[in-house]
Amino acid sequence: xxxxxxxxxxxxxxxxxxxxxxxxxxxxxxxxxxxxxxxxxxxxxxxxxxxxxxxxxxxxxxxxxxxxxxxxxxxxxxxxxxxxxxxxxxxxxxxxxxxxxxxxxxxxxxxxxxxxxxxxxxxxxxxxxxxxxxxxxxxxxxxxxxxxxxxxxxxxxxxxxxxxxxxxxxxxxxxxxxxxxxxxxxxxxxxxxxxxxxx
Numbered sequence: 001x002x003x004x005x006x007x008x009x010x011x012x013x014x015x016x017x018x019x020x021x022x023x024x025x026x027x028x029x030x031x032x033x034x035x036x037x038x039x040x041x042x043x044x045x046x047x048x049x050x051x052x053x054x055x056x057x058x059x060x061x062x063x064x065x066x067x068x069x070x071x072x073x074x075x076x077x078x079x080x081x082x083x084x085x086x087x088x089x090x091x092x093x094x095x096x097x098x099x100x101x102x103x104x105x106x107x108x109x110x111x112x113x114x115x116x117x118x119x120x121x122x123x124x125x126x127x128x129x130x131x132x133x134x135x136x137x138x139x140x141x142x143x144x145x146x147x148x149x150x151x152x153x154x155x156x157x158x159x160x161x162x163x164x165x166x167x168x169x170x171x172x173x174x175x176x177x178x179x180x181x182x183x184x185x186x187x188x189x190x191x192x193x194x195x196x197x198x199x
Contacts, residue, residue, distance in 0.1 A: 003081040017062075019061055025057065040110065045111070049114075055071075069099065072089060090105045107169060117181075125185055127158070140182060146178065
């Protein structure tokens, strides 16, 4: 499984992504994936889960209309293994991208289902954190996150339908997914901030 080091994956991400917003999202999803790997009993694969999280939106900044379609080409060019490519593409499962193509690669492994479920959700949680006086997830409670989640106009770009489909694929209640993802982000926020400062 996996044939690319974390440093190589990060260099590859930065080759195609310059916007700090996109880099922060990739680092956040990486950290959240590693947290879930440990939490769900896949601790020895945490680095691998993280690399998939880091690379999941590799094509989004330059090719938003071909998101998850362009990714295999960029990753293969860099010699990334097919298992990582499958995982990256599967986070777009069932979503129709700008070019009109619906992604038909389904998440199979639990890791892929976690990525599918947390991707949009991390964006929503971070948007909620930025509204707080602390600008942090560390003092956010589940009930205030749920309030923001239920407000349709809030972070409208983060699809609730995709998040709920993700929870269903994992066989989890939505509250469990919200609570665990919030904890994962709070636990890793300092490390993500530190990496952003070094960029």
